[in-house]
Amino acid sequence: xxxxxxxxxxxxxxxxxxxxxxxxxxxxxxxxxxxxxxxxxxxxxxxxxxxxxxxxxxxxxxxxxxxxxxxxxxxxxxxxxxxxxxxxxxxxxxxxxxxxxxxxxxxxxxxxxxxxxxxxxxxxxxxxxxxxxxxxxxxxxxxxxxxxxxxxxxxxxxxxxxxxxxxxxxxxxxxxxxxxxxxxxxxxxxxxxxxxxxxxxxxxxxxxxxx
Numbered sequence: 001x002x003x004x005x006x007x008x009x010x011x012x013x014x015x016x017x018x019x020x021x022x023x024x025x026x027x028x029x030x031x032x033x034x035x036x037x038x039x040x041x042x043x044x045x046x047x048x049x050x051x052x053x054x055x056x057x058x059x060x061x062x063x064x065x066x067x068x069x070x071x072x073x074x075x076x077x078x079x080x081x082x083x084x085x086x087x088x089x090x091x092x093x094x095x096x097x098x099x100x101x102x103x104x105x106x107x108x109x110x111x112x113x114x115x116x117x118x119x120x121x122x123x124x125x126x127x128x129x130x131x132x133x134x135x136x137x138x139x140x141x142x143x144x145x146x147x148x149x150x151x152x153x154x155x156x157x158x159x160x161x162x163x164x165x166x167x168x169x170x171x172x173x174x175x176x177x178x179x180x181x182x183x184x185x186x187x188x189x190x191x192x193x194x195x196x197x198x199x200x201x202x203x204x205x206x207x208x209x210x211x
Contacts, residue, residue: 009074009075010075011075011076011078011079015079016078016079016082019079019082019083020082023057023082023083023086026049026053030045030046030049030050033045034046043097043100043101046093046097047094047097047098047101050090050091050093050094050097051090051094051122051165051166052166052176053087053090054087054088054090054091054093054094054162055087055159055162055163055166055180056087056180057083057084057086057087057090058084058087058129058155058158058159058162059159059180059183059184059187060083060087061080061083061084061087061155062155062156062159062184062187062191063187064076064077064079064080064083065077065080065191066187066190069194081136084132084133084136084155085133085136087129088129088130088132088133091125091126091129094122094126095122095123095126098119116169117168118164118165118168118169119165121161121162121164121165121168122161122162122165124161125158125159125161125162125165128154128155128157128158128161129155129158131151131154132151132152132154132155132158135148135151135152156188156191159184159187160184160188163177163180163181163184166180167180167181
């Protein structure tokens with residue numbers, strides 16, 4: 001067993017800034033593309049980009065825990081909040097563009113849901129992410145106590161719904177949805193495996209015959 005001492009307990013001071021900068025790159029490229037008029041259909045382009053990055057960053061958020069565990073670097077967990085908030089920011093853009101395109105009219109939205117049920121999955125994923133973003137502060141963690149961890153397990157349900165939403169709306173090339181679904185399946189399998197190991201009591205001398 002590797003001891004988590006020294007630098008593994010700390011996160012370099014520059015790490016959050018680097019992560020922020022990397023997360024800012026797709027936002028900058030998307031904005032530049034729209035500003036230069038390089039997208040044939042700007043609304044469709046922004047819808048697809050925002051949805052793609054919301055899901056990609058959500059899976060990266062879930063990947064932090066396995067990385068922190070297997071690298072024996074618990075300090076990595078401090079990056080989850082930033083990645084999760086970036087994912088939510090893209091989800092807000094994704095949802096806002098849809099509302100603008102629908103004119104915010106409920107009859108139009110209801111008709112879209114009837115014709116395209118995958119919209120329900122996306123909306124449900126967004127609703128699950130909303131309380132997670134609102135309770136991502138240290139104050140919320142202290143106030144909710146153990147309930148904070150229970151609440152934030154909803155991130156797995158949100159990821160499943162988001163990946164399903166992406167798969168369902170894709171009509172031809174399923175390679176990207178399949179890649180996301182495969183990655184999420186591995187993350188969920190790791191989570192189940194990890195939870196199972198925690199549930200098994202570790203007793204000294206377990207399974208040995210008594211003299």
